[in-house]
Each structure stands twice: as C-alpha cells, then as structure tokens.
Amino acid sequence: EAQVTQNPRYLITVTGKKLTVTCSQNMNHEYMSWYRQDPGLGLRQIYYSMNVEVTDKGDVPEGYKVSRKEKRNFPLILESPSPNQTSLYFCASSLQGRSYEQYFGPGTRLTVT
Amino acid sequence: AQSVTQPDIHITVSEGASLELRCNYSYGATPYLFWYVQSPGQGLQLLLKYFSGDTLVQGIKGFEAEFKRSQSSFNLRKPSVHWSDAAEYFCAVGRSGSARQLTFGSGTQLTVLP
Numbered sequence: 001e002a003q004v005t006q007n008p009r010y011l012i013t014v015t016g017k018k019l020t021v022t023c024s025q026n027m028n029h030e031y032m033s034w035y036r037q038d039p040g041l042g043l044r045q046i047y048y049s050m051n052v053e054v055t056d057k058g059d060v061p062e063g064y065k066v067s068r069k070e071k072r073n074f075p076l077i078l079e080s081p082s083p084n085q086t087s088l089y090f091c092a093s094s095l096q097g098r099s100y101e102q103y104f105g106p107g108t109r110l111t112v113t
Numbered sequence: 114a115q116s117v118t119q120p121d122i123h124i125t126v127s128e129g130a131s132l133e134l135r136c137n138y139s140y141g142a143t144p145y146l147f148w149y150v151q152s153p154g155q156g157l158q159l160l161l162k163y164f165s166g167d168t169l170v171q172g173i174k175g176f177e178a179e180f181k182r183s184q185s186s187f188n189l190r191k192p193s194v195h196w197s198d199a200a201e202y203f204c205a206v207g208r209s210g211s212a213r214q215l216t217f218g219s220g221t222q223l224t225v226l227p
Contacts, residue, residue, distance in 0.1 A: 004156070035217075040122075042203055042217035043157075058214075090156055102215070104149075104156035 002027045004105035006091050012111045013081060021076045021108050023091030031094045032074040033058070033102070034066065036087040043090065049074055081112040115140040115206050117218035125224040126194050134189040134221050136204030145207030146187040147215065148178055152200045160202075163187065174198070199225045 004025045013019055025032065033048040035058075045058030049068040063085055065077040074093075078085060091105040116139045126132055138144055145164050149157040161172025168180040178189045187204060204218040 033214075040219055042117075042119075042219040043205075043215075044217070045215065048214065059216075092157075101159050101162070102157075104158070106154075106156050 002103070004091055004093055004103050006089075006105040006108050008108060009106065010109050012113065014113055015082055016080050019078050019081060019110075021078075021089060021091075021110070023074045023076065023105060024072050025074075025091075025093040025103070026072065027093060027095070027103065028071065029093035029103070030071070030096045032068065033092045034064070034074070034076050035090045035092065036060065036085075037090060037107075038087050046076070046089075078110075081110075083112050086110060086112050115144070115216050117204050117206050117216055119202075119204055119218035119221050121221045122219070123222045123224065125226060127226045128196050129193050132189075132191045132194045132198070132223070134202050134204075134223070136187045136189065136218060137185050138187060138204070138206045139185065140206055144187075146178075146180060147205040147207070148172065148176070148187075148189045149203045149205060149217075150174075150200050151203065151220075157203065160189070194223075194225055196225045196227065199223055 007022045030051045034046040035043040037043045044060045046064050047066040049055045089108045092102040094102045118137045147162045148160040150160050151157045160176050161170050163170050163180045171177050176191050180187050201220045201222050203220045205215040
C-alpha cells in the first residue's frame with residue numbers, strides 16, 4: 001500500500017531534550033516536506049526536499065533541522081525543543097512532474113513541557 | 114508573497130443541503146490551487162486541484178471548485194452534503210512556480226447536522 005508513515009504518532013517531551021520524528025514513504029517520490037499545524041494558522045511549511053541531499057527552508061524553519069540521505073526518508077530533528085514547538089506535524093511527499101499530488105502522513109502530535 | 118484566506122472558520126449545514134466553502138488567494142502569477150480535506154485524526158487528502166484550463170474542476174467525493182481570476186477566488190462546492198463530509202477543509206496555493214511548495218489557508222471546519 002502506498003503510504004507515508006511517521007513515527008512516533010504522539011510524543012511528550014521536556015524542553016531541551018533532542019528528538020527526531022521520522023518520515024518514510026514507499027512511493028519513490030522525489031519531493032518531501034514537513035509542515036506544522038496550529039489552530040487558526042493552517043499548515044505552515046518547515047522544510048522541504050526536492051531530492052536526496054537537496055533541502056531548503058520553508059516558512060518556519062527556526063528550531064528545526066532536516067536531512068535527506070535516502071530518497072525514502074526525511075527525518076525532522078529538534079535539537080533543543082521549546083514549548084512553542086508544541087504542535088501537530090505532518091510529513092508529505094510527491095512525485096516530480098506537473099500533475100503532482102502531495103501525500104500526507106498521519107501526523108505526529110508533539111507536546112514540549 | 115502569496116497568501117490564502119478562508120473567511121469562514123466554522124460552517125454548519127444540514128445533511129442533504131448544498132455547501133460552498135470560500136477561498137481567496139493572493140498571488141502575482143497564475144496560481145496553482147488546491148483543496149484538501151482533513152478528517153478527524155487523519156492526515157490531509159487532496160480533493161481537487163487547478164493548474165490551468167477549464168475553470169470548473171471536479172474532484173473526489175462529489176466536490177467541485179470554480180476558479181474565478183477576477184475575484185481571486187477558488188470556492189469549493191458540493192450539491193448535497195453527507196454526514197461523512199464533516200471535516201476540516203484547507204485551501205492552498207502553490208508558490209514560486211511549483212505547486213509542491215504550498216501555502217495553506219487557516220482552514221474551515223464543517224459540521225453536518227442530521
């Protein structure tokens with residue numbers, strides 16, 4: 001089944017404790033992206049990747065890091081999480097080409113205390 | 114920079130009634146426009162998209178949307194709403210010549226009354 005998976009789905013952590021949220025897709029998509037969703041703000045893009053070893057900042061990259069060493073994986077790293085990073089995070093992927101459609105993962109709900 | 118406005122935070126309709134969700138965008142060039150739906154506890158699913166051509170686009174689940182350049186709008190419609198349509202709906206615009214780099218609106222929560 002074609003899908004985007006994220007782990008963990010739920011995470012509660014403390015300020016300053018490094019964490020990684022994994023994202024993996026099995027559709028051989030070149031493009032991957034991370035978003036955060038906050039009430040009243042919709043989804044805002046954190047980082048995206050056009051292909052392996054090619055990443056770029058989105059609208060709200062501060063406090064986040066990403067890497068793209070393999071085509072299927074695009075982990076999101078919070079080196080020193082803070083309470084304002086409490087949010088719902090989505091990973092998405094899509095194919096190159098004009099008729100692209102972004103496939104979204106199920107989301108990761110992160111709480112930083 | 115592009116932006117998307119969904120003026121209705123919450124809409125309530127009765128099952129079987131028609132639905133229109135509003136979306137206005139701001140973008141300098143011809144936009145790529147999208148509607149996504151998010152069911153409770155789920156990720157987003159693409160309902161429909163507009164790139165060019167016919168301004169009335171059909172999507173999944175019986176939804177359609179009309180692109181009106183003069184009004185900078187891309188409103189989503191459905192003639193008869195089902196209880197399963199209760200969800201949050203997001204309009205999005207593609208930027209920088211690439212639809213994969215999306216700017217989302219703040220969303221409209223749809224409640225369907227029996």
